[in-house]
Amino acid sequence: MKEYILENVEQMRQWAGNFAKTLSAPCVVALHGDLGMGKSEIARTIIQTLRGTDTVVPSPTFTIVQSYDGISHFDLYRIEDESELVEVGLSHAIENDITLIEWPEIAKDFLPENTIHIFITQYESGRKVVLK
Ligand SMILES: Nc1ncnc2c1ncn2[C@@H]1O[C@H](COP(=O)(O)OP(=O)(O)O)[C@@H](O)[C@H]1O
Ligand SMILES: [Mg+2]
Structure with missing residues (x-):
């Protein structure tokens, strides 16, 4: 654990x-x-560190996933049932890509043992x- x-x-x-520079696919x-x-x-x-600073990175809140040549960025906020996760390509991404997941709680059964968990909380301003 690092803080x-x-x-x-x-x-x-x-x-x-x-x-970012410590990451390599699949992870x-x-x-x-x-x-x-x-x-x-x-x-x-x-x-932007791995694909270029001019890469446009829209929020995947509505699209669920955005892909950047081997990097998949998920936002699972709108997923209501675990069964939707295969349809949005989560398993495929996990096996192949650098996979970044916002609101990952619903996907806990899909996450490999070596998943890097990042916990962000408010600290003063x-x-x-916390990295686990
Ligand atoms: N270390 C930090 N200290 C203060 N503000 C931060 C820090 N990191 C990010 N922010 C701000 O917090 C907000 C984070 O928004 P966003 O990344 O969309 O959050 P989330 O995806 O978790 O909903 C941004 O306005 C950003 O400028
Ligand atoms: Mg967000």
Whole structure:
């Protein structure tokens, strides 16, 4: 377990950029945290670090998944039943890609043992990030 205090969004991006460079496919990063904690910010920084800073990274809240040549970015907030996860391509992504998952709780039975779990909580005006 590792713990980081990131006082502002710049520190968050710097941390996420360094973390991104440690990832290679296939791997899964589960991003836990309430609305506005920075799950999308971390995902966007990872994608832009690995696929270019000019990569446009829209929120997958409505599309469920966005793909970037071997990186899959999921937002499972709108998934109501585990059975929908295969249809949206989660298993395929987990086996092949760098898979970033916001609201990962509903997918817990799909996540491999070596999933990297990131827990983001408010810490003063910044964030505490715990990596497991
Ligand atoms: N370390 C930080 N300290 C303060 N604000 C942050 C930090 N990291 C991100 N933020 C801000 O928090 C918000 C996170 O939004 P977003 O990434 O969409 O959250 P989520 O996807 O978890 O709902 C953004 O406005 C961002 O600027
Ligand atoms: Mg989000």
